[in-house]
Amino acid sequence: MKAPIREIFCSAQGEGPYIGVRQVFVRFEGCNLSCIYCDTPQDKKSEYCRVESVPGSFEFTNLRNPLSPEEVSATMKRYANVHSISLTGGEPLIYAEFIRELNIGVPLYLESNMSLPEKAAKIKDMVDYVAGDFKLAQAHSSDHYDRYLENMVECFRILAKNNKRDCFCKIVLIENFDKEEIINGVSLIEDYVSVVVLQPVTPIGGLKAPSPKEVLGLQEELSYLDVRIIPQSHVIWGAL
Numbered sequence: 411m412k413a414p415i416r417e418i419f420c421s422a423q424g425e426g427p428y429i430g431v432r433q434v435f436v437r438f439e440g441c442n443l444s445c446i447y448c449d450t451p452q453d454k455k456s457e458y459c460r461v462e463s464v465p466g467s468f469e470f471t472n473l474r475n476p477l478s479p480e481e482v483s484a485t486m487k488r489y490a491n492v493h494s495i496s497l498t499g500g501e502p503l504i505y506a507e508f509i510r511e512l513n514i515g516v517p518l519y520l521e522s523n524m525s526l527p528e529k530a531a532k533i534k535d536m537v538d539y540v541a542g543d544f545k546l547a548q549a550h551s552s553d554h555y556d557r558y559l560e561n562m563v564e565c566f567r568i569l570a571k572n573n574k575r576d577c578f579c580k581i582v583l584i585e586n587f588d589k590e591e592i593i594n595g596v597s598l599i600e601d602y603v604s605v606v607v608l609q610p611v612t613p614i615g616g617l618k619a620p621s622p623k624e625v626l627g628l629q630e631e632l633s634y635l636d637v638r639i640i641p642q643s644h645v646i647w648g649a650l
């Protein structure tokens with residue numbers, strides 16, 4: 411199987427409990443959801459994948475899409491001493507069969523919207539870190555939110571933390587979030603995750619983040635768990 415990939419580059423993880431670690435990012439094209447705060451255009455197909463030539467250089471060469479697992483594995487040779495490979499998107503789980511064929515020898519860090527449990531089952535033994543989203547109803551522009559919630563819980567169950575894998579949950583918070591919805595949703599997945607990350611939305615496209623008081627109040631309600639408030643960091647210092 412081949413997969414369309416937008417870009418491969420080296421940077422620092424900008425979100426969650428692994429913020430700042432050096433990673434290679436493999437950004438897959440395409441997503442099965444349509445979140446209102448999405449910063450990845452879904453409408454345009456990439457004829458080429460841009461690949462950073464030297465880590466941190468912001469200089470790229472192009473590879474024609476779609477790419478084979480062998481091509482992607484080969485590009486990894488130019489990036490040394492990284493914490494992990496971030497499989498991001500878009501939604502990487504769409505390409506679970508492709509991911510199964512990767513041969514990289516570096517821990518895999520899956521960033522997923524947690525909506526595709528059958529695909530999650532295919533790669534559950536390959537990933538060392540899972541950054542899984544719990545999307546709130548207000549962010550989810552689809553009529554099938556109940557189905558998403560069921561699938562989200564099942565994905566967390568399949569990819570749960572264990573002695574070989576860390577799994578944490580990220581919740582993007584927009585103003586006027588429904589606190590009860592979050593408390594109820596977290597109760598369904600709390601056994602599967604090490605950390606719950608509350609990420610106030612980056613205010614783009616007219617979206618507004620909730621007030622610090624609201625976010626701290628939510629952290630207080632969930633304080634029986636390891637709940638951390640961590641905004642996106644890469645947008646602050648202008649990294650990829």
Ligand code: SF4
Pocket residue numbers: 441442443444445447448449450499500501523
């Ligand atoms: S799941 Fe991620 S990539 Fe997909 S629409 Fe939502 S924010 Fe965008």
